[in-house]
Amino acid sequence: MSFAQNPVPDAEWDAFVAGNAGGGGTLVFGRVTYELMASFWPTPFAAETMPDVAQQMNTLPKVVFSRTLNEASWNNTKLVKDDLSGEIRKMKNEQGQGLVIFGSGSIVSQLAEEGLIDEYQIVVDPVALGKGRTMFDGIQKKLTLRLNSSRAFGNGNVLLCYEPLAG
Numbered sequence: 001m002s003f004a005q006n007p008v009p010d011a012e013w014d015a016f017v018a019g020n021a022g023g024g025g026t027l028v029f030g031r032v033t034y035e036l037m038a039s040f041w042p043t044p045f046a047a048e049t050m051p052d053v054a055q056q057m058n059t060l061p062k063v064v065f066s067r068t069l070n071e072a073s074w075n076n077t078k079l080v081k082d083d084l085s086g087e088i089r090k091m092k093n094e095q096g097q098g099l100v101i102f103g104s105g106s107i108v109s110q111l112a113e114e115g116l117i118d119e120y121q122i123v124v125d126p127v128a129l130g131k132g133r134t135m136f137d138g139i140q141k142k143l144t145l146r147l148n149s150s151r152a153f154g155n156g157n158v159l160l161c162y163e164p165l166a167g
Contacts, residue, residue: 010155018052024060024097028088030104031066037102038074063091065107085114092116109138112164119163120145126156 029037040046041057062077065084072079080087088111091099101107101117111117122135136143145162152158 008155010153010157013153013155013157016151016153016159018050023100025100026091026096026098027057027060027062028099028101028104028107029062029064030107031064031069033103034062034064034066034069034072034074034077038072038077042074063087084110085116088114088116103135105133105135105137108135112136112139112143113141115164117164119148119161122160122162124158124160 037057041054046054046057058075060076062072062074063080064072064077065080065087066072067081069079084107088099101111108117144165146165147160148163149161150158
């Protein structure tokens with residue numbers, strides 16, 4: 001994930017990231033993203049460099065969907081082994097602040113197919129990698145989105161907020 005570290009300092013971006021992490025809700029991960037996040041956020045380095053974000057990431061409730069993990073040891077994490085769509089439907093009907101998916105492309109594509117994502121917040125980071133996966137990899141049907149808002153930051157990052165259209 002070192003590619004995501006923008007070398008251009010931007011206090012507005014840093015404040016957005018810290019505020020976004022403090023937005024609450026339940027964090028939803030697939031195994032790969034969960035392992036990446038769980039290996040970073042509980043570390044002293046994360047606490048020193050991004051204390052507000054680290055505190056939120058470590059205390060918010062988390063759900064990891066994985067058929068291969070046997071345990072989820074990161075603080076406040078529930079492991080779910082099957083029925084992704086059914087579990088998300090159940091969680092969406094519960095009281096609370098909502099669900100937030102960071103990365104986890106296979107989760108996004110499965111939930112998009114089921115019409116279970118209410119909003120997509122996509123950050124365009126001005127880095128060309130030349131390879132990788134699309135977050136919509138595996139979607140079998142057309143997904144039409146409507147732009148609700150956008151925000152450009154001084155470091156070149158752009159936040160795009162979309163909602164799916166019925167259809």
